[in-house]
Amino acid sequence: MIDLHCHLLPGIDDGAADLATALAMARAAVADGVHVIACTPHIYPGLYDNDSDGIRRAVAQLAAQLQRRQIPLQLVIGADVHLAPDLPERLHAGKAPTLHGSRYLLLEPPHHAMPPRFESAVFELATLGYVPVITHPERLTWIEGHYDVFRRLTERGVWMQLTAGALAGRFGRRPRYWGERLLDEGCAHLLATDAHDNGERAPRLAEGRDAAARRVGDAEAQRLVLERPQAILRNLDPALAALPTAAAQPRTGTWRRVQELFAWQ
Numbered sequence: 001m002i003d004l005h006c007h008l009l010p011g012i013d014d015g016a017a018d019l020a021t022a023l024a025m026a027r028a029a030v031a032d033g034v035h036v037i038a039c040t041p042h043i044y045p046g047l048y049d050n051d052s053d054g055i056r057r058a059v060a061q062l063a064a065q066l067q068r069r070q071i072p073l074q075l076v077i078g079a080d081v082h083l084a085p086d087l088p089e090r091l092h093a094g095k096a097p098t099l100h101g102s103r104y105l106l107l108e109p110p111h112h113a114m115p116p117r118f119e120s121a122v123f124e125l126a127t128l129g130y131v132p133v134i135t136h137p138e139r140l141t142w143i144e145g146h147y148d149v150f151r152r153l154t155e156r157g158v159w160m161q162l163t164a165g166a167l168a169g170r171f172g173r174r175p176r177y178w179g180e181r182l183l184d185e186g187c188a189h190l191l192a193t194d195a196h197d198n199g200e201r202a203p204r205l206a207e208g209r210d211a212a213a214r215r216v217g218d219a220e221a222q223r224l225v226l227e228r229p230q231a232i233l234r235n236l237d238p239a240l241a242a243l244p245t246a247a248a249q250p251r252t253g254t255w256r257r258v259q260e261l262f263a264w265q
């Protein structure tokens with residue numbers, strides 16, 4: 001398996017606090033069946049002012065530590081990039097990294113409010129030749145009132161990446177519900193851990209893959225954690241990657257979904 005969203009680099013954002021934690025996370029990922037991890041620290045101007053050069057140095061340093069300890073895990077560069085007015089310029093200048101230098105860009109929206117011009121800003125990145133990958137849409141508190149936004153983005157070629165732990169119920173009922181709905185309706189392209197530590201936010205990808213397989217089958221679950229991530233690392237045109245497969249029979253009808261939502265109020 002390939003994990004394309006992990007806060008593994010020590011001391012660079014709110015992920016691994018130190019080298020010992022990063023090494024423990026790496027060992028846990030390998031034990032879980034992961035052989036490649038994209039190190040994706042936040043780039044959040046004013047809070048986490050990371051850039052490509054700093055991330056590249058940190059990845060090289062951690063890779064050397066893994067090699068020294070014979071931990072068989074390949075690291076690639078990336079970032080969990082927040083929307084900002086100068087993001088296109090930063091990408092063009094090479095200051096904000098894409099995933100493994102590809103056309104695919106992890107894009108993290110704000111958690112609690114849809115930013116102004118969100119759709120148009122994402123589409124602008126697409127017109128520049130990037131494939132935006134929206135991270136953990138199922139965990140955004142505003143998805144309930146704007147679910148159609150994510151449907152429209154998907155229809156226009158934007159990719160969605162779910163958090164494995166959300167499908168496994170680790171983030172509560174609401175994120176699990178929205179993750180399952182995106183998956184059931186063929187709007188999920190990738191699964192990743194978004195791991196931050198080796199405790200509550202440990203790198204557990206297999207449990208998410210297994211949860212996905214129960215809903216959309218083993219073949220689609222494999223595409224979520226291996227085939228589409230490989231396409232990203234090879235910088236393939238998204239048209240060459242298999243489209244997400246919707247559940248053959250939706251697990252939850254419309255009325256049942258309404259009942260579930262009201263039950264959570």
